[in-house]
Amino acid sequence: MTTTASTLTDRYVAEALRGVPARQRTDIEAELRTSIEDAIEDRLGAGADAPTAEHDVLAELGAPRRLGARYSERPTYLIGPELYLDYTRVLSVLLSTVVPIWFLFSGVVNFVTGSSALDTLGGALYGALETAMSLAFFTTLVFAVIERTRRSKRSAVWNPASLPEVLDKRNYFTELIGGVVFTLLIAGALVGAQTIAGVEAADGSRMGPIATGLWQSGAFYIALFYAFVSISFHVFSYYTGWSVSNAIATVILDVLFAVPVVWLAASGRLLNADYFDAIEWPAGVGVVNSIVIAIVLLFAAMDSIDGIVRATKNRRTR
Amino acid sequence: MLNDDEFATHRQELRRGTVVLACLLMLATPNYGYALLTALEKAGFGVDANTLYPLLRRLEKQGLVTSEWNTDEARPRKFYRTTSEGAALAAALTTDWNKLGAAFQTLMENS
Numbered sequence: 279m280t281t282t283a284s285t286l287t288d289r290y291v292a293e294a295l296r297g298v299p300a301r302q303r304t305d306i307e308a309e310l311r312t313s314i315e316d317a318i319e320d321r322l323g324a325g326a327d328a329p330t331a332e333h334d335v336l337a338e339l340g341a342p343r344r345l346g347a348r349y350s351e352r353p354t355y356l357i358g359p360e361l362y363l364d365y366t367r368v369l370s371v372l373l374s375t376v377v378p379i380w381f382l383f384s385g386v387v388n389f390v391t392g393s394s395a396l397d398t399l400g401g402a403l404y405g406a407l408e409t410a411m412s413l414a415f416f417t418t419l420v421f422a423v424i425e426r427t428r429r430s431k432r433s434a435v436w437n438p439a440s441l442p443e444v445l446d447k448r449n450y451f452t453e454l455i456g457g458v459v460f461t462l463l464i465a466g467a468l469v470g471a472q473t474i475a476g477v478e479a480a481d482g483s484r485m486g487p488i489a490t491g492l493w494q495s496g497a498f499y500i501a502l503f504y505a506f507v508s509i510s511f512h513v514f515s516y517y518t519g520w521s522v523s524n525a526i527a528t529v530i531l532d533v534l535f536a537v538p539v540v541w542l543a544a545s546g547r548l549l550n551a552d553y554f555d556a557i558e559w560p561a562g563v564g565v566v567n568s569i570v571i572a573i574v575l576l577f578a579a580m581d582s583i584d585g586i587v588r589a590t591k592n593r594r595t596r
Numbered sequence: 597m598l599n600d601d602e603f604a605t606h607r608q609e610l611r612r613g614t615v616v617l618a619c620l621l622m623l624a625t626p627n628y629g630y631a632l633l634t635a636l637e638k639a640g641f642g643v644d645a646n647t648l649y650p651l652l653r654r655l656e657k658q659g660l661v662t663s664e665w666n667t668d669e670a671r672p673r674k675f676y677r678t679t680s681e682g683a684a685l686a687a688a689l690t691t692d693w694n695k696l697g698a699a700f701q702t703l704m705e706n707s
Contacts, residue, residue, distance in 0.1 A: 306653070308665075309629060309674045313649060316630035316671075340646045348650035 286332050287314055294342035298350045306349055314339070357421050365421045368513065371455050372413045376462060381406040383466045420510050454512055461505045468498070477556045487566075489550045492542070504535055515585075528585030536578035543567045543574075615643045615651065617693065620678050620686035623661055628673040652676055660685055 284292075291310055295303050314335055321331035339345060347354045357365050385402035393401065472486030472493055486493065508531050515524045542548040548570065551563040559566070598606075618641045622632060629649055636643050655661045660682035666675050678686065 305674075308672065310649065312671055312673055313629040313633075313645065316628075316673075317645070320630075320634070338645060340644070345646045345650070348646065349653060351650075351654070 286336055287311065290314075290336050290339070290342050294346040294349070297343065297346040297352065297354070299352075302349070353425075356418070357425050361421055361425055365417070368421075369414065369417050372417060372458065373410055375455065375459055376413060377406050377410050379459065379462060379466075380409045383470075416506070416510065420513050424514060454509070457512070458509055461509065465502055465505070477553060485550055485553050485556075487550055487553050489547055492547060501535075501539075504531075507531070508535070515588075522589050525585040525589035529582045532578040532582045536574050539574045540571050543570050611642075613689070614693075615641060615647065616655070617686060617689045618643075619648075619651065619655065620660060620682045620689070623676050623678040624683070626664075626675040626677040628666070628675050632676070655682065 291307055291314075294310065295307055298306055317335040318328075318331045321334065322328065326334070381402050384405040385398055389395070389398045468488070472488055477485060488498070511527065511531060515528070539548065544567070546567070549563050549566055554563045554566060615636070618636055618639070619632070622635060622639075627635065629652065633643070633645055633648050636648070652661065656663055656676065659679060661676045661678050663674050663676045666673050
């Protein structure tokens with residue numbers, strides 16, 4: 279082994295200071311080094327040889343990471359005991375519902391579009407694995423953010439009146455999971471209608487109920503992304519409690535979704551008129567447009583009002 | 597049967613607060629990390645270095661001790677000293693300690 283310039287003490291101090299906030303690092307390093315040198319000197323005075331003295335002193339100080347964590351007083355965990363049970367529950371519910379649905383759905387789509395059985399199975403397995411990993415990642419991310427943002431509240435006096443209603447909480451949880459599954463089903467149905475269930479256009483390509491140009495522009499993925507942001511936000515609000523700022527954010531999110539969709543529908547850019555002609559829809563595309571606008575407005579309004587009601591209710595009980 | 601780890605944990609928990617009190621009392625006279633560690637040990641308060649050093653920082657952050665770098669000697673050392681706030685806490689903790697001691701005494705006499 280080649281000798282390096284850094285001593286055992288150098289290596290120990292560097293490792294211990296890794297988790298320590300930068301502004302305290304210099305001072306802690308100076309003190310820690312002095313303390314180590316003092317201890318080594320003591321042992322040398324008692325007759326130990328230098329390498330043994332250094333080794334023993336560091337061994338007695340114990341794992342440097344643990345020492346560093348004690349200095350920094352920062353949590354060395356991602357999700358703490360207060361959220362852990364909820365975290366595992368949300369994760370297991372999501373994984374046990376969304377992943378099998380996605381597996382079946384992508385399997386059916388692949389098979390119908392003419393893949394071989396083996397390719398279908400492989401593709402579906404891959405898709406399910408990918409979905410599971412994204413779910414795990416985003417769930418963990420949301421909970422880690424909650425863990426760090428609610429830290430400041432912990433010192434406040436806990437009031438039993440702030441306990442959530444048992445029934446309400448459970449209902450809301452089910453609602454939340456229902457919302458995720460519902461969103462994925464809608465997204466799946468749309469993709470299906472647009473691809474395998476689409477009808478042939480004049481030029482021989484497939485077209486679906488959504489305007490082809492809009493579909494190809496990737497707007498659908500933006501909508502899907504929006505849905506996940508919205509769901510994550512609802513999970514976040516569920517744990518941090520509905521505050522006025524959360525209610526305002528909900529309204530903003532709803533407006534961000536409703537306005538572009540209503541505008542697209544009203545200006546005739548959302549739906550594919552040719553598609554509705556081709557499938558001989560009796561009432562024409564205008565009626566569908568109106569229905570879409572009505573549903574979007576209704577959902578956005580309901581969600582916004584729901585958020586505001588939760589926020590004011592929370593205020594009253596505090 | 598209690599295993600060694602569990603036994604050690606119980607002892608550690610019982611001692612935890614006593615280190616704070618011992619530090620506050622000892623640091624009425626200014627002292628630095630390693631010297632305090634050996635002084636505590638000699639006085640019969642066994643404490644690990646990796647507990648004591650971060651503890652001193654925490655006490656300082658809470659205003660119970662103050663610190664000052666002493667650069668008079670070849671090796672600069674950070675000296676800690678108990679503040680009036682720290683002394684007040686030490687007095688309160690000492691009262692509690694004595695009450696607990698008396699309570700245990702009574703308990704053991706009666707059993």
